[in-house]
Amino acid sequence: MDEIMPSSFAGATPVRVLNRDQKLLQWISSVDHKQIGTMYLLLSILFLVIGGGEALLMRTQLAIPNNHFLSPEAYNQIFTMHGTTMVFLVAMPAIFGFGNYMVPLMIGANDMAFPRLNAFSFWMTLFGGGLLYFSFLAGGAPDAGWFNYAPLNEYNYSSRPGVDYFAIGLLIAGIGSVGGAINFIVTILYYRAKGMKLNQVPLFVWMIFVDSFLILAAFPCLNAALAMIEMDRQFHAHFFNSASGGSALLWQHLFWLFGHPEVYVAMLPSFGIFSEVFQTFSRKPIFSYAIIASSSVAIALLSFGVWVHHMFAVGLGNTVNGFFGAASMLIAIPTGIKVFSWMATMYGGSIRFSIPMMFAIAFLIQFTFGGLTGVLFAIVPIDWQLTDTYFVVAHFHYMFVGGAVFGLFAGLFYWFPKITGKMLDQKLGTWFFWLFTIGFNTTFLIQHVLGLIGMPRRVWTYPDLPGYGVMNFISTLGAFMMGTAALILIVAILKSLRSGVVAGKDPWDGVTLEWYCDPQPGRKNFDKIPLVRSRRPFWDLKHPENPDWKNARS
Amino acid sequence: MHSLITYWHLDILMVGFLISICLAYYLLGGFVENKKLKLFMAGYVLLILSIASPLHFLGENYLMSAHMTSHVILILLAAPLLVLGIPDNGDKNMTRFSAWLSKHPWLPWMSGVCVMWFWHIPVVFNRLFLPGSPVVGAAGGIPVLSDLHLISLVLTGILFSWPVVGPVRQQRLPTVQAVLYLSAACIFCSVLGLMITFAPLGIYTHYEHITDRFGFLPMIRGDHGISALIDQQVAGLIMWIPGCLIYLTASVWLLMKWFKEKNNQTFLTSHKTEL
């Protein structure tokens, strides 16, 4: 009894239907969620190459002790821009890209709720990023680190305009992020297909939904801090200058009140992508949708109560540190439940080792490893030892690269056929996976040891102490393996676009609605849409003899 | 000086309050259903613990952290349990009241949050303990202000919990709204906890200049090393982290129930209903 209904109520009717071969102007003026999503993804890849290039420059400088390949000013600008780029201009646009492209398709809508706001958000992100990078031409990029601590960010200590570009650029990009988040929330609330309840949306959509609230709550704290630092720098106010009564710690509180939620903003969409990937390639429903979905809300709420774990060493006292250590450890509970749920999804399945699935499996192990080092930091006395060393750098690259970026790669391989109509080259993809994974672990596993033997982070060079040179060199080798892998990825994308295998509508035997609409859907996504009655609507269509809505599954 | 365990205390006003709660429960049709009665009794025991036990004694006389602990127990544990204990006997007024509250959720929300904030405004807070308003444990007199403070916290706590765990199941807030309702309250509790945690000494003066009438001060300051500053920080942090954890647990519990609902649905239900 699967009615296929006209989709007129499943979203706005399109303004006009564009033809496929669009010219540049049509891209620029586009308000179509798929085109904007694609532009976000391209922006993200562009900045991944730039930020990765900066990482390679850093690793080159650090390959040997007492190196003079980069000057200290250059190195500091580069690591600051690397961190800022990767967090704000790679992770965020990638999330918004996949979200924009996939959320309407997965909930059976024809577009986002506010198409013009959507375009506005994209261009704000682009302009913010452009402004950040313009600083290289305008007297020096920001060089106070991605968290830009006061009072180093004050005019007395950073008289170049770099920090101003940092503040204004991130404010503008932040406005874009907030606009995008509002758009996602309204879209998911109002544009779901007939019958799809809010507790039935695909997990990726749910994660984007939670993520959007996280963005709405976290970014204003950063915006307030950035506004204050500009007040200080331009109008001689005294927020963060302790000499005139300000407080250096206020900046840290405000930044991390944003910063810790931000790392989960980067992580949650990848959780969503992996949830889709695990259930598709295990050919089984996800294990305990309820747990995965509600634990992500727990993570979102908890993430606002743990920011002091970045400030354990500033001397707030044992009481404050102890409570925040406890809160930070608590996050391991909802996260651990997720990891176990994904393992339980694979258990008893019939696992197809496609490239997205390989990324997902590598992610599980790497994320557990990075999570355990995170819990290690939550043990306050150990954090006193390890904070601000390469051990921290290793922890968060295991999370950001081995967690979030692996998720984005998995999403790229998983949805590439939907976006372009072609499969992303399997052979090159396998090369890319192994090179990147091995390179990644080579780079960052050894950095844990570097931290343990006493190497602080953010040093432009280091003395020739025993072991430092060798390990840094190994780390640099790994980084160049990742660089090679990234080149292979770019080649693979170009090759697949030109001469890839034509994918068809449903290459992975998917279970959610984005595989129901055409490959490379036109201006209007759905002409017809099935009545949604379960969490796997496309499965129900394919298996009328055993649909989900007859047998409750999770 | 006796052992701490022996410092239990109730005055006439609080006894009256406790009795009237039982009375109200009876009038609302309580003492019938066994499962509900257990919940109510659990809440009642917690209520007594936080207004009559040595915890309360410590909170009145020595430790701000104990004071906050009893707040958290009162508002976040006792009050919701009392509400959970009320059976749904299909009474029309009850249904109407629940529906009205859920239609205007900002009312119970504001009452819960504002009353809690009100009692922590330093002026008000310090006034609670002034000699003019006798302290529990002193001979004679009813500590009216202090009692009012407890009673108002319990009542607004009950009001606050009503839309989330109220007796009429159909009239509770929809899950997503309930989670937002709880999270928003959690944020404002956190802000209060944060303000107290990072406040310098000299704001909440009662606990800094303790007249050690019962002789426990050396034990607290000396043996346990709880200085006034640590005490104030613990107080703020208890409001902040365990407090938030309770809101969070409730939210996740609601979500789990919602996600585990049977999703079989009849043909063509309106898909906007749960907004």
Added chain:
Amino acid sequence: MNKMMIKMLVFTEVFFFLSLIMAYVYMVYYGDTRSAGEIKSLHISTTGFFTFILLSSSFTFYIAEKNYLKGNVKQLKIWLVITMILGAIFLFGQGNEYYHLIREQITLGASVFGTNFFTLTGFHGFHVFVGLVLLSILLTMSLLGDFNSNQSTVIQTVGIYWHFVDAVWIVVFTVVYVMPRFMDMKT
């Protein structure tokens, strides 16, 4: 949908103002002793009057909205104008207060109190200004006859924003003007 969007915008703005207010408390209440003296330069009664003006503008907007829903476009225009005038009076009051403070050498760069006071009230004033711009757009639209049928949600949407700006001012007024009177701040 528009209303949901503006509610989300308000949600995020709440956190922005929370950050500023927490900074204010952290630095002015808990900070050095200079601030306590400078707070005394604030005129609570004058600003109280302007606060009343701003709050009544919320009320007049409410009347405008009710009239609109009834289809009474003429009344809508009148009450919109009144709302805008009240908002403008409030901004004038702010400017007046700034003028007096600056005359007393309390400026953004002079002290911690000045820094926090001008930033917090300035951002709020900016939001009032944006609200006035939105109201003037509404007025123009209603003069052009866009609101002749009472189907649009635009007015309610702007209304949510305008009431939010007022609510923020209540909190700011409490924190900046009222509370210090009741706190024995360190002097």
Added chain:
Amino acid sequence: MHISTLFLFQSVLHSASTQASEINKLFGQFTIAAVLLLLFVSLLIVYICIRFRDRPGSPLPEQIGKNNRLELLMFIFPVVTIAVLLVATLRTINRVMKPAEGQPDMIVTGHQWWWEVYYPATGVTAANEFHLPIHKNLLIEFHSADVVHDWWVPEFGNKMDVVPGRNNYIWLNITQPGNFIGACSEFCGAEHAWMRIKVFAEDETTFNRWQEANKKTANLPSDELSMKGMLMFQSRSCGTCHRISGTPSTASVGPDLSHLFSRSTMLSGMMPMNEKNLQAWISDPQNVKPDAKMPDFIFSRDTVNAIVHYLTQLK
């Protein structure tokens, strides 16, 4: 068996103070637990991948996505682990950081890219290299002259941020004599990399001898060249930033030079202290340590030689 014994170099896991051994005990316990957990997860994943891989013609797996008992177990297991960790954490925090009492034994002030040291008990001032007695409970207080720095010597355990406007402190009880290397561990601007720490942990008598030697005023010039150097030092504005005890120069913008040549390294551990390096530094500071807060002086070679000769006498 520590990683350090495998690699034979200094590391976090080699404790040279009571604080560090407290922390490392906890670290060791956690590491064992974490390794077990990681092994459990990884091996289980490998097992699942082998056991449940998609074989040709394998049927659709059973479409089931819930198991209430397993869900409960997944919840209980992390909760118990966390509870154990938390208890251990709180206990160790309070053992490592006790409340401060009494006068600090050493006050360390962080400057942009060098350390100032002051011993309140004896009034001794020094820079960049720290001498500390072993087997004593030392209270060390930290001040910052500009931005946030951070004190860290891996073998001594906990770090402490050096925050402007706050006086942080740590307790330290060194258990082994020897030289220990640390570094500023909070990004503090261009030359953060060259703001390193060198600690000489000495027994009581050696430490006292060092204090006595540093209490003395700086050596006076003993020959003509160093006399000229001293005059140059006094006339060429060096004294507006540096202190040399017993002379009119008393500033503390730059390091105390009273006993400069008794140090083993210069510029906060950047290079060994010797005449050649001093020559290079005085001739062109910005070339040796770019962005350091000491300006380039345009000196003739003779002037540089004289100043350096004078400085080498300051033992």
